[in-house]
Amino acid sequence: MIIRREKGEIPKDRQERGEGKEMVGVSASEEYMREAVEIAGKIDAGQIDEMARELGELRERGGRLFLLGVGGSAANCSHAVNDFRKICNIETYTPVDNVSEL
16 A cells, blocks of 8 residues: 655644655555654663663562553553563563452
8 A cells, every 4th residue: 555645634743843745655564664663763772671681680589570551551461461471481460460369
């Protein structure tokens, strides 16, 4: 699918930031990938390394990880609990799944 936009069809907030002009004739997947690369470039790799180190230390000392989400984020937490338990071998809980387990 090719997105063909005229200047007036670009959302106003993007126009105000000077964005969107380059998007005329760009496919939806190309636009998605461009935005994903832009967002990934803003992530601080040092913070990710620090969090991984902290989680490793948590596992080494036998600590527990608690995740809390509301609405759709509760489902994300539920999934993350399984990942941390199975992949990382960290005792992990979310109270929205099973309060009696806490």
